[in-house]
Amino acid sequence: MRLLHTSDWHVGRTFHGRDLLVEQEAVLGGLADLVSDEKVDVVAVSGDLFDRAVPNPEAVAVCARVLERVRSAGARVVITPGNHDSAARLGLFGGFAAAGGLHLRTKVAELHQPVLLADAHGPVAVYGIPFLEPDTARHALGVEARGHAAVLTEAMRRVRADLAARGGRSVVLAHAFVTGGEPCESERTIAVGGVQDVPGAVFDGIDYVALGHLHGQQTLAEHLRYSGSPVAYSFSEARHVKSVWLAELDASGLSGVERRLLPVPRELSALSGELEDLVLDPAHTPVEEHFLSVVLTDRVRPLDALRRLQVRFPHAVRVEWRPEGGRDTELRFAERVRGRSDEEIACCFLEDVRGEPPAGRELELLREAISAAAREGDS
Structure with missing residues (x-):
């Protein structure tokens, strides 16, 4: 049996305010080509199908088209909800969808009931564990202890009990932070009481564990892996290879795992320098169509910097001003203003904010305002 492991689609998510639905559909639609080319039997989506519990109609439409293409290519699909999804909404018509080969495993009480798929060597039990919010799941599972490790340990105890009774090969889908995984900026924390880690040993005895939640593809053990998100959702993912x-499972269990690259709809890049140099230097031509994060080093904060950058770099989405040489930001406020007049404090504030002190008519207006405030305070 050949299983394609993916997760964290986050359909409907934006990138620094930019809509990504076109890019998401292009990449996810390509999964259908992989299913056809690689003769994939089942596609496992380990949580965070959508980016929010109530996705907008456009996101739902994209997801529906992608899943329809995957099914038409010949694969069964097993989906579990992640921490961004609404399990109740996602599983609303699960009983009907299963008849068409789309298996939505969204109910905590049924996590030990597998989707049974068969190949030439017999059945494979595919267990879908929905994201287990500890304080809710521990009551549903009858667990006294708190935390992700406690509820997932009980969930896996139930899975193993069912597997021991039926025998054969097994796959588990789970959405969790497993010890040893490396997070990035675009993941929402699932920590409860400061504890979110789950030891990898919780999943021992399973032929393949398809993990979701972390957006970088990772191998924690041969049978224990994160697929990562198919699209980058923060600049911290710039080095990820999506x-x-x-x-592949043979008669005895997992026989091998291979990586398949996904297309990159728009690359991520970062630039640093003075605004005029950035918009004129021909060396930056290769990144003109990239999503761009820019650090400006001008001594004085440039006005309307993002708009000016976007004339050349239409997908510049983030700008930060860090003047060359830096600024002393460590002193406490009381230490910085001690012994200074109101005018000196106001002038220093303006210089800190924009990189140059007030002068000329602006300085005159500032002095008039300070004098007026002083007169009002004395009256």
């Missing part, structure tokens, strides 16, 4: 895992 891909999916293709796992």
Whole structure:
């Protein structure tokens, strides 16, 4: 049996305010080509199908078209909800969808009931564990202890009990932070009481564990992997190589796992320098169509910097001003203003904010305002 492991689609998410639905559909639609080319039997989506519990109609339409293409290519699909999804909404018509090969495993009480798929070597039990919010799930599972490790340990105890009774090969889908994984900026924390880690040993005894939640593809053990998100959702993912895992199970269990790269709809890049140099230097031509994060080093904060950058770099989405040489930001406010007049404090504030002190008519207006405030305070 050939299984394609993906997760964290986050359909409907934006990138620094930019809509990504076109890019998401282009990348996710390509999964259908992989299913056809690689003769994939089942696609496992380990949580965060959508970016929010109530996705907008456009995001729902994109997801529906992608799943329809994957099914038409010949694969069964098993989906579990992540911490961004609404399990109740996602699983609303799960019983009907299963008849068409789309299996939505969204109910905590049924996590030990697998989707049974068969190949030439017999059945494979695919267990879908929905994201387990500890304080809610521990009551549903009858667990006294708090935290992600406690509820997932109980969930896996139930899975193993079912597997021991039926025998055969097994796959588990889970959305969790497993110890040893490396997070990035675009993931929403699932920490409760400061504890979110789950030891990898919780999943021992399973042939393949398809993990979701972390957006960088990672291998924690041969059978224990994160697929990562198919599209980058923050500049912290600039070094990620977006891909999916293709796992194969033979008669005895997991026989191998291979990586399959995904297309990159728009690359991420970062630039640093003075505004005029950035908009004129021909050396930056290769990144003109990239999503761009820019650090400006001008001594004086440039006005309307993002708009000016976007004339040349239409996908510049983030600008930060860090003047060359830096500024002393460590002193406490009381230390910085001690012994200074109101005028000196106001002038220093303006210089800190924009990089140059007030002068000429502006300085005159500032002095008039300070004098007026002083007169009002004395009256």
